[in-house]
Amino acid sequence: MSTKNTENNLFFLHGGGEMGQLTRMLDWSRTPVGDMQGWPQSLKTTLSILLNSRFPMFLWWGPELVCFYNDAYRPSLGQDGKHPSILGMPAQQAWPEIWETIKPLIDQVLAGGEATWSENQLIPIFRNGKLEDVYWTFSYSPVQGESGKVEGVLVTCSETTDAVNHLSQLEESKDQLSFAIEATELGTFDYEPSTDRFKANARLKEWFGLPPHATIELGDALNAVADHDRQRVTEAIQRALDYSSGGSYDIEYTIVHPESRKEIIVKARGRAWFDDTKTAYRFNGTLQDVTEQALAHKRIEESEKRFRTLAEQAPLGITIFRGADFVVEMANERYLQIVDRTESSFIGRPLFDSLPEVQEAVEPFLTQVLTTGVPYMGTEFPVFLNRYDKKELTYFNFVYHPLKEDDGTITRVIVIATEVTSMVNARHTLEESERQFRNLVMQSPMAITIFRGRDFVIELANSRMMNDLWRLNEDEVLGRKLLDVFPELRGQKYPELLNEVFDSGKIHTETESLAYVQGGDKLRKFYLDFEYAPLYDVDNKVSGIIATVNDVTERVEARRKLEESEASFRLLADSMPQFVWSSDPKGNLNYFNQSVYQFSGLQPDLIRQRGWMQIVHPDDKEANLRAWLYSIKTGEEFCIEHRLRRSDGNYRWLLSRAIPLKDSEGTIQMWVGTSTDIHDQKAFTSELEKLVQERTEELKQKNTDLEKINKELQSFTYISSHDLQEPLRKIQTFASRILEKEYPNLSETGKEYFKRMSVSASRMQLLINDLLAYSRTTTSERKFQETPLTEILEAVKMDMKEEIQQKNALIEAESLGSLKMIPFQFHQLFYNLISNSLKFSRPGVRPHLTITSGLAKGPCTKNELAADTSYHHIRFTDNGIGFDQKYGERIFQLFQRLNGKNEYSGTGIGLAIVKKIVENHHGSIVATGQINAGATFDIFIPQA
Secondary structure, three states: OOHHHHHHHOHHHOOOHHHHHHHHHOOHHHOOOOOHHHOOHHHHHHHHHHHOOOOOEEEEEOOOOEEEEOOOOHHHHOOOOOOOOOOOOEHHHHOHHHHHHHHHHHHHHHHHOOOEEEEEEEOOEEEOOEEEOOEEEEEEEEEEOOOOOEEEEEEEEEEOHHHHHHHHHHHHHHHHHHHHHHHOOEEEEEEEOOOOEEEEOHHHHHHHOOOOOOOEEHHHHHOOEOHHHHHHHHHHHHHHOOHHHOOEEEEEEEEEOOOOOOEEEEEEEEEEEEOOOOOEEEEEEEEEEOHHHHHHHHHHHHHHHHHHHHOOOOOOEEEEEEOOOOEEEEEOHHHHHHHOOOHHHHOOOEHHHHOHHHHHHHHHHHHHHHHHOOOEEEEEEEEEEEEOOEEEEEEEEEEEEEEEOOOOOEEEEEEEEEEOHHHHHHHHHHHHHHHHHHHHHHHOOOEEEEEEOOOOEEEEEOHHHHHHHHOOOHHHHOOOEHHHHOHHHEOEOHHHHHHHHHHHOOOEEEEEEEEEEEEOOEEEEEEEEEEEEEEEOOOOOEEEEEEEEEEOHHHHHHHHHHHHHHHHHHHHHHOOOOEEEEEOOOOOEEEEOHHHHHHHOOOHHHHHHHOHHHHEOHHHHHHHHHHHHHHHHHOOOEEEEEEEEOOOOOEEEEEEEEEEEEOOOOOEEEEEEEEEEOOOHHHHHHHHHHHHHHHHHHHHHHHHHHHHHHHHHHHHHHHHHHHOHHHHHHHHHHHHHHHHHHHHHOOHHHHHHHHHHHHHHHHHHHHHHHHHHHHHHHHOOOOOEEEEHHHHHHHHHHHOHHHHHHHOOEEEEOOOOEEEEOHHHHHHHHHHHHHHHHHOOOOOOOOEEEEEEEEEEHHHOOOOOOOOOEEEEEEEEEOOOOOOHHHOOHHHOOOOOOOOOOOOOOOOOHHHHHHHHHHHOOOEEEEEEOOOOOEEEEEEEEOO
16 A cells, blocks of 8 residues: 555544554554554544544444543543553453443443433542542443444543542531531521522521421511511611622611510621622521620610619619729619618728628629729629628629720729529529429329420439339439330320420320330330320420329229120120110119010110010019019019010010129129010020020130231231331341442442342332231221312322422322312322322323212112212223233232332232222222223222
8 A cells, every 4th residue: 555545544643642643653453443544434533533632532442342542531541550551452451440330331322322421420440550539420422333333432521530529528618617607606597589588597497486497488587576676677688688788787686486485686797699780699697696795785775874863763773883992982772772781871981891791702803894894794693791680691683884984994883783682592492392392203102204305304203103114223214215215115105295295385184095115024014094294494495294104004904804794794685585684773774685675666765764664564563563672672682473565565474583793792783684585485495595605605716816816917017017127227227338338349249149139128128118008008097087189189299299200290180079088098099099100101101190080870880889879989090001901800919910020119019008998988999901001990989
């Protein structure tokens, strides 16, 4: 080949800097792409663009994915790394350390011809003599060959390691700033004028009484500003948002908490930020609680302003000392009363000549104020005073404030003092009272405990509580959180009740409440009468709860056994053809079994009002009454044969007997009687007794089986909600740690096993949760109430907002009306059906779900529905993958899946829950479908 032809073939490599020269010099005949003279035009064109670009580019070409790159990409390879050895090298040989990461991306581009994009992706590479963590933002694009097929992958990329590191440092700086703001106890705010969105930190929201986790409008925050300051604050904000003001914001005002009405004074500083059009786009700053300083300053200013006119009338003790000897310049009547001195013996004399007993206590503070000019305040300051002919310990709240002359020098100190001796003594008395209260609690025959704070830390518990209920010692309980000591209370109602009392400040009382407590070595069941009462601090805020508990377990169990006995008696009596009746000790009949009503044809109210003498044969009434009164008087057994009128008007002979039931002291508690039709007694007595015995045993066996089933169900629910999920949570916790710290160290087989383990754990947790949801549809309390179906739908759409947006799903619903339902279960029904439609949508087709509601008659719906009953007909229709109609019944069975778990997620329980909920509402559900043509679910609920 001539030199001119060679130059023409290499024309595409002209320029290209250092990498262009290296590319021209390389002996390509030793590489999989062969000599350059045989390269296709598509490769030449791509390399011409790549080598002459100033943007980092990399190219993989051909089946072996041979490597090319330009000068802009060269710095990313570092020193003592892959450059220049990887030029012309197959990709797997050049990039072994990241081959498992990049190979799937390359295959995706080669197979589908679609470009990929990744931002700030961590892809470690070997460079600078070691494997470094490097972050990249890159795109993989297909390069077509002469035949139109994808023969190469072009990489355009930029290293973002520094940017990612800077972002991390920025986040750290933000954390440090947040810590600094928290340490200085400042409130912070950030306002966007264009959107009227006002954001603030937790402290500021607490001051203003704002919701803790919400972005609000500025007007909502201004509502907490005191009425006399609101206009002034509004004007200050408007000035700051005016470009001509420079954006500065500096103001002091009062906040009134909307609930507690507590007032605080804040110092607000901030500034507005403006864009090129001089429009404020942001306004932020800080608030500082200056209540104490502002109030003190205000009091001192008002004292100085009105001092001469109010001093003598003031209820506070006021005096002024002048010079280093603290000569008394003036003292009002209240101050003279406090120190028990006369005006003539006190004013005009050095303070410590009149009150030598206070010199040691107060002189250092007075000297400090006089020399530094800094006021000094004391609270409940103790000092001994000689007054009222005795030495007395007194307490004062006071302010020592400097008074300046016209030239600014300080020559005097004004003292404003309030004696709080009685208040301090009262508090001491209160503390003593609290001590006595604690002693009373400890000695109380009732079980009592005190919880403090939102975490309900156990502050105190008497011996009845510790020994009888908890069966723990003080070291195991006191100073610890209630739920840390008794974790078994989670899931019971008591933590929620404590929170309600803490929030509302209202006493909560219950009787015979069931509780399970892990006392000592086992979980014990209690029935308790208890009261939760709030305890208030000095600011009248709830700071704790006192719980008074009475163990009534024995009483409740005894009563329940009695009730069960009575219920068994009535059940047995109602099943007997004999007449069974009872009376109180005075002979007033108060119970008849069903046989009496059936025999006589009388209603219960009538027979209870008139008694059964109305059905006794007239010839037998006198003897019947005489025998009954004799038995009531003597306590002897009642026994008589008499004729009673049947509902058809005929009389039949019956043998009536009644015996008294007595307590341990022989006192009659009640009479129990029977009346037996003795016409056919001999014929059926034996068979009757046998039948009664069989039915009694059958009932006992059914009760035993039912109790066993309930216990098994409770055990399953507990294991599902706690014991089964706890190991899963640990598996997922340790899996996340492995993922964060150890994942790169795993072999490829180990990574695959790890991935399968994580997926299996997640599926098992989903299965447990679905099983629990199915169980609750059977065991949950069924409270029906009239509820709009649209309200249920909107709540479900809010819960599934992210899934609906992710699928770009369209959900259409007509006016759905209202239905008497169990709202919680219908919420779950809507959720499962909508979730089912989204899950089984067709790839590439926007999910479209239509929900309608109306009324229908039984024959118009399904043969099993009652013909004379109206039904609410609710229909869900989607355009998903559908199903074969032969599986129309099977899909409602537990764990039934028509698709593989790798194609669609789920446990096969969702539609079983839907059917169970429909059955709980005495309704029916029908599923119809066609493969790739959608599915329809028709629900029929009887009208209430």
